[in-house]
Amino acid sequence: MKEKAPYTPMMMQYLEIKKDYQDALVFYRLGDFYELFFEDAKTASKELELVLTGRDAGAKERVPMCGVPYHAVNSYLEKLVKKGYKVAIVEQLEDPALAKGIVKRDVVQVITPGTLISVGLEESSNNYIASVDVSGSFYIIAYCDLSTGELGVMNLEKDEDRLVSELDALDVSEIVISSTFDKNSFSSLTLRKSIIVSYEDNDEVTLDYNAILEDIKDIRQMRTIVRLINYLVNTQKRNLDYIKKASIVKTNQFLNMDSYTRMNLELTRTIRSEDRYGSLLWVLDKTKTAMGGRLIKNWIVKPLYDLEKINYRLDLIEAFNDSFIVRKEIENNLKEVYDLPRIIARIGYGNANGKDLIQLSNSLKAVPNIKQVLLNSEIDVLIDLANKVDTLDDIVNLIENSIVDNPPLSIKEGGLIKRGFNKDLDELYSLSEGGKEWISNLEIKERERTGIKTLRVGFNKVFGFYIEVSKGATSLIKDEYGYERKQTLTNSERYITPELKEKEALVLQAEEKIVKLEYEIFNSIREEIKKWTLKIQSLADILALIDVVRSLSQVSIDNQYVRPTFNNEGIIDIKEGRHPVIEKVMNRNVYVSNDVYLDNDNYVLLITGPNMGGKSTFMRQVGISVVLAQMGCFIPAKSASLCLVDGIYTRIGASDDLVSGQSTFMVEMIEANNALKNATEKSLIIFDELGRGTSTYDGMALAQAIIEYISVNVKAKTLFSTHYHELTKLEESLNGVINIHVEVFEENNQITFLYKVKKGSSNKSYGINVARLANLPEKLLVRANDILNELEQRKVNVTPIKVVEKERNDDSLLIKTLKEVDPLTLSPLEALNFLYDLHQKVKKM
Known part of the structure; x- marks a missing residue:
């Protein structure tokens, strides 16, 4: 006798499907609702604030259940995915009227934080999912934005801090690894940002991947890409042939910045509120298209270390600066352009509706005008750009002749097609x-x-x-x-x-x-429009570039920025530099500009002065000026001559890391170590009051030792602010150290901040004066001043390090040669040739 099933056939079908999706919430389609059962129902009712009910399913006890209407499902999916859940969508696979027995159902899509295609996406941000692998002495990262089709791959030296930094720069929302990969390699990132980790073991490279792997020669990169694509296909249950061919990202072509630096310089969000307002992105982003907004953010996060590309961007900005009419007409036309990469991605994905096609057509209608304006500019660099623009008139004609002007959202209820088309x-x-x-x-x-x-x-x-x-x-x-x-x-x-x-x-x-x-x-x-995918994606890339350089041109003109020049002498020389964000949130007339000069002989600026005097702002504005220059943008200054910087490393402000259980001082030391470990003579280091997180003597000892280490071993361009005035004597004994200070006017125990940076050191920190500005009790301030006088009688002597300059020898030349090559970017043949040349040099020594 056949054993009776514990539940109804429908519930047994649900359980059979759920068995393969234990890590996801299953949305099971029943009529006009998506229903959730058992533990999924309990979780969803709590997270979505839904009423938890029960359903008779053939067992003694009712099965926990909750549900959402199918027409409103997107808002619920968005909430769950933002909270880090995966959601498996189960649909009916046959017409209920024609079904024999229970209607066939199965999962048609698994929605995860990294696979969003239309729900819950920020218009001006990419939504990257990354796959990480390790091979020998380096990591491999493949990343994709399913909503735009972008796909890239890079090699990194096997350093966990660098891995975390790159994943953070991409702002990934999900990481895919093999079941054997140690996910602790990036646990500091996943814990801090609640990033989910998923698993995929299939990395077999077959002919099916030829198109996206066309430019990839490294089999290890191929496998990492294939693992990522397999995960995407397995979750989306469809062909994803709109994804672009993978591009190789060579990390040595970009200025290196770790997570701390991007945060400390407030490039895309502020430290305190984590808002866009008050960040560099807030100042620069005047783009009119969604793809332009994403591109400018990527430029800010990944400045270049390639002078030719930098100057090309600067040439484009200068060209727009020279023609108000071109700039304004391009701006007006760009306002008509919708998010082309995401529209063509939805078309390729198979969920585009009539409104998407109308938006595509309206966008393409603006393109001929954009092209003509650039051609009429009579500026060579803009004419060259115009010649790359394809107007794609055939697509416009197809859509105009076929789709009604105001189509419904649904594509299954009619009302889409114009009369006369069929x-x-x-x-x-x-x-x-x-x-x-x-x-x-x-x-x-x-x-x-x-x-x-x-x-x-x-x-x-x-x-x-x-x-x-x-x-x-x-x-x-x-x-x-x-x-x-x-x-x-x-x-x-x-x-x-x-x-x-x-x-x-x-x-x-x-x-x-x-x-x-x-x-x-x-x-x-x-399907016909899908055939044009590559051309639409290429056009979108060009329009995004036009939008970004037009935006940067507008900002440069409105705020009186200048074009930076570049030198090979290791000089950073900025005249009347300004902080681009601070001057926007305050009256320009009261903003105090400052000069900065660094070269290979004077490369450590030791900055003293009171709190609130402008030390941190000065240091940040130097760092931001370098970022602006190397992302290919004009900078806020009267003039600027810069050397290319290969990396910026910072420690600014006081913060702890509660998630990792690290104190303020520990975070200080970690950030300092990261800088000292990775910086070169071509780097920029910014240390703000390093050592203040511990006792006075410990802090001063560490600060002096770090300055000495930079001076003798690293020789990076360095801005080092401190309240340890004893350290200013290092100028007398250490090569490259120069004292500067922020000026203050003092009268009758009252101080006025002048915010002007001058040569020489400050003889006091004015802490008690600042406390007076904060209205602390006068009795307390008098007592503090008495204590200060007593403490100042106890002199602390600074003993400089004894530096013995080593003579240059052939070994140092070999080391220099090795430092200048990036092994992760060499092909096997290039690596062999390099090794042979190195061997020949050693034989001649």
Whole structure:
């Protein structure tokens, strides 16, 4: 005897599906609702604030259940995904009317934080999912934005801090690894930002991946990319051939900044509020398109270390600066351009609707004007850019001829296709409209025939067409009229006639065929546009570039920025530099600009002065000026000559890391170590009051030792602020150390901050004066001043390090040669040739 199932067939089907998706919440489609059961229901009811109910499922106890309406599901999905959940969508795979037994259902898509295609996406931010692998002495990161089709891969030296920094720069929302990879390598990031980790072990490279791997030669990079693509295909349950071919990111072509630096310089969000307002991005982003907004953010986060590319960007900005008319006309036309990468991604993904196609058409209509404006500019660099613009007129014509101007959101209910586009569809419309016109005339005809003035012809989805007569007039209906009672209401009766029934069948059949044919036609149009995917993606990239350089040009003109020049002498020389954010949030007339000069002989600026005096702002503005220059932007200054900087490393402000259990001082030391470990002679280091997180003597000892280490071993351009005035004597004994200070005017124990940076050191920190500005009790301040006088009698001597300059020898030249090469970017043949040349040099020593 067959054992009885513990639940109903429907619930058994649910459990069979759920068995393969234990890490996801299963949204199970039942009619007009998505239902969740068992533990999924309990979780969803809590997270979405839904009422938890129960369902009879054949067992003694009711099964916990909650649900959401299918037409509002996106808002619920967005909330769950933002909280880090995966959601498996289960749909009906056959028409219930044709099903034998229980309707077939299965998962059609798994939505995860890294696989969002349309729900919950920020317009001006990418949504990257990354795959990480390790091979020998380096990590490999492959990353993709499913919503735009972007795909990239990079190699990194095997350093966990660098791995975390790159993943943080990408702002990934999900990380895919093999089951054997140690996820603790990036646990500091996943804990801090609540990033989910997923697993995929299939990294077999087959011919199916030839298109996206066209430019990839490294088999290890191939496997990392394939693992990521397999995960995407397995979760999305469809072909993702709109994804671009993978681009190789060479990390040595970008200025290196770790997570601390991006945070400390407040490049894309502020430290305290984590808002966009008050960040460098807030100042620079005047883009008009979504793809432009994403590109400018990427430029800020990843400045260049390639002078040719930097100057190309600067040339474009200068060209826009030189023509107000070009700049304004381009801006006006860009306002008409929608998010092309995400529209073509939805088309390729298969979930684009009629409105997406209209937005694509409207966007492309603006392109000829953009191209013509650039061609008419008579500026070579803009004309070259215009020649790369493809207007894609055929797509515009196709959409204009086929899709109605204001299509519905649904593509399965008709009302999408224009008359005249398809002959069969037009015939169905004529048939349907002819029937509707007959039915419309029937009301007039029947009123005349019966003499019932209140008679009307109506329609609803349950009963179809009907003739409605009020109760008081039913006595006027004669048998010869052929009326058949269909429905009785409180105040009226509804009837049908054989003739009306016949016409109803014709109309409804025609409308059913119209809906079906329109759906088929729409899909064929969508498939036709898919053939243009690469060209639309290329056009989107060019329009994004145009949008960004136009935005940077506008900001440069509005705020009186200048074009930086670059030198090979290791000089940073900025005249009347300003902080781009601070000057925007305060009156320009009261902003105090400052000069900064660093070179290979004077490379450590030791900055003293009071709190609130402007030390941190000065140091940040130097760092931001370098970022601006190397992202290819003008900078806020009177003039600027800069050397290329290979990395910026900072320690600014006081903060702890509660998630990792690290104190303020520990974070200080970690950030300092990261700088000292990675900085070179071509780097910029910014240390703000390093050592203040511990005791005075410990802090001063560490600060002096770090300055000495930078001076002797690293020789990076360094800005080092301190309240340890004893350290200013290091200028006398250490190479490269120069004292500067922020100026203050003091009178009658009152101070005025002048915010001007001058040469030489400050002889006091004015801490008590600042406390007076904060209105601390006067009695307390007097006592603090007495204590200060006593403490100042106890002198602390600074003993400088004894530096013995080593003579240059052949070894140092070899080391220099090795430092200048990035092994992660060499092909096997290039690496072999390099090794051979190195061997030949050693033999000659």
